[in-house]
Amino acid sequence: MTPRAATRPVGTVTRGTTNPNRLRRMDRWIAAVHGAELRRAQRPVAVDLGYGAAPWTAVELLGRLRTAAPRTAVVGIEIDPARVAAARPYEREGLEFRHGGFEVPLPAPPQLIRAANVLRQYDEDQVAQVWSRLCARLAPAGPHGSRGGLLVEGTCDEIGRRHVWVALGPEGPRTVTFAARLASLDRPSDLAERLPKALIHRNVPGEPVHAFLRDFDRAWAAAAPYASYGARQRWIRAVRDLTADWPVTDGPARWRQGEVTVAWEALAPRGR
Ligand SMILES: C[S@@+](CC[C@H](N)C(=O)[O-])C[C@H]1O[C@@H](n2cnc3c(N)ncnc32)[C@H](O)[C@@H]1O
Numbered sequence: 001m002t003p004r005a006a007t008r009p010v011g012t013v014t015r016g017t018t019n020p021n022r023l024r025r026m027d028r029w030i031a032a033v034h035g036a037e038l039r040r041a042q043r044p045v046a047v048d049l050g051y052g053a054a055p056w057t058a059v060e061l062l063g064r065l066r067t068a069a070p071r072t073a074v075v076g077i078e079i080d081p082a083r084v085a086a087a088r089p090y091e092r093e094g095l096e097f098r099h100g101g102f103e104v105p106l107p108a109p110p111q112l113i114r115a116a117n118v119l120r121q122y123d124e125d126q127v128a129q130v131w132s133r134l135c136a137r138l139a140p141a142g143p144h145g146s147r148g149g150l151l152v153e154g155t156c157d158e159i160g161r162r163h164v165w166v167a168l169g170p171e172g173p174r175t176v177t178f179a180a181r182l183a184s185l186d187r188p189s190d191l192a193e194r195l196p197k198a199l200i201h202r203n204v205p206g207e208p209v210h211a212f213l214r215d216f217d218r219a220w221a222a223a224a225p226y227a228s229y230g231a232r233q234r235w236i237r238a239v240r241d242l243t244a245d246w247p248v249t250d251g252p253a254r255w256r257q258g259e260v261t262v263a264w265e266a267l268a269p270r271g272r
Contacts, residue, residue, distance in 0.1 A: 009101030010133070013080045014121035016053030022160040023057045023116050025179040026152060027064040029259065030112065033167075034150050035068030038111050041139065044072040045110040049134075050118035051076040055087035055097065061114065062095050075106060102133050109139040115153045116165070119197040127198045131168060138170045154196045162194045166264065173264040175249055182231035182258045188216035188238070202269045209267045216242060232256060 030046075038044040046065055048058040058076035065072040076097040078084050087097040098105060104113065113134050119127055131153070138149030147169055154165025154177075161181040167174050176199070178191050185191075192203050192213055199209045216238065223237035239260045242248060247263040254261065 007103070007105075009079045009099065009105075010103045011079050011101035011130075012122070014050075014118070016080065016083055017117070017158070018052035018054055018057055019158055019160070020056045021060065022156060022158070023060065023114075023163075024064075024160055025163045025257075025259070026114065026116060026154065026156070026165055027061055028257070029165075029177060029179065029254075030061075030114065030150070030152055031064050031068040032254070034112060035065075037146060037148075037150070038065060038069035038072050040144070040146055041111050043108075044069055044112075045106065045108065046072055046074050046112035047104060047106070047110045047114065048074060048076045049102075049104070049113055049115040051078055051083075051087070051097075052117075053083055053086070055090045057116065058087070058095065058097070059090060065112075066094070072111075075110070077101075077104065102130055104134065104137040106137075109137055109149060111139050111149045113138065113149070113151045115151070117155055119153060120155050120200075122197060124197055124201050131173070131198075135168050135170055135172060140170050155194045155200075157194060162191050164191055164194045164196055164199070166196050166198060167261075173268070175261045175264055176267050177259055177261040179257070179259040182235050185231065188220050189213040199267065199269070207270055209269075212246060212262065212267055215245060232258065 048061050051058045055076055058074055062074040073094045076087055077100045079101045081099050084097050084099045134151050141148035151168040152165050156163040161184050163179040166176050180191060203210050219238040219241040223234045226234040226237045235258060236252060236255045239255045247266050248260060249263055250261040
């Protein structure tokens with residue numbers, strides 16, 4: 001009998017660029033909005049998919065999620081076997097590394113899949129298929145108000161000052177979050193260069209994400225007098241103005257962090 005061939009991971013090895021603390025904004029947001037779902041699970045598992053050439057983001061994800069849900073375990077999954085071998089010495093209680101791809105090779109569906117700066121190196125027309133494959137791997141919605149697992153897929157700059165991500169549940173896309181270090185932001189549309197793959201090519205007139213960033217810049221300009229109280233007060237004022245025309249789903253507690261979250265349907269590319 002011939003041994004069964006190992007299944008090939010789904011996806012492609014891409015550049016492994018990463019940095020310590022790069023994904024802190026995303027980690028904190030996940031802990032805040034998904035912490036209750038992680039606490040509810042018997043054995044909460046979070047996946048850091050495509051953690052890159054060093055395991056920093058997976059190590060940090062474990063630390064930050066455990067502040068919200070102490071029983072959480074993190075599995076770092078990488079498609080490049082050499083990067084898995086390099087990460088193994090960092091394994092510890094609650095943290096392991098596995099070779100794999102978009103098939104997410106785990107025995108049970110995870111409560112979280114985080115894929116940061118992974119799809120950016122794929123083609124735009126691959127995104128929908130990857131999203132539906134990953135969403136199908138998430139823990140399903142359940143009793144007692146559980147909405148199921150969360151896929152967080154997005155992009156940031158090298159040191160994590162500018163970040164945009166999409167959050168998806170088992171049913172599909174839910175929200176888009178913009179997050180920035182406000183002191184280094186000239187205007188909200190500076191975040192356009194960090195839009196996730198599904199949106200970055202749609203920042204053109206006629207597309208909703210373009211209209212959103214245009215309106216955000218206008219609200220930011222109108223809020224200029226608040227700059228004397230600091231960039232945070234200006235951001236909060238601008239986001240409050242935006243709520244008149246856009247379905248902002250979060251509130252001042254998140255805006256204070258330099259974030260705003262909007263319903264996906266409002267920003268989805270035309271024709272989707
Ligand atoms: C630019 S690095 C991002 C590292 C880290 N997530 C960060 O944001 O700092 C992208 C990594 O994703 C990995 N990757 C690409 N496609 C993948 C897939 N289908 N499954 C798992 N890893 C993948 C690449 O091999 C690469 O190491």
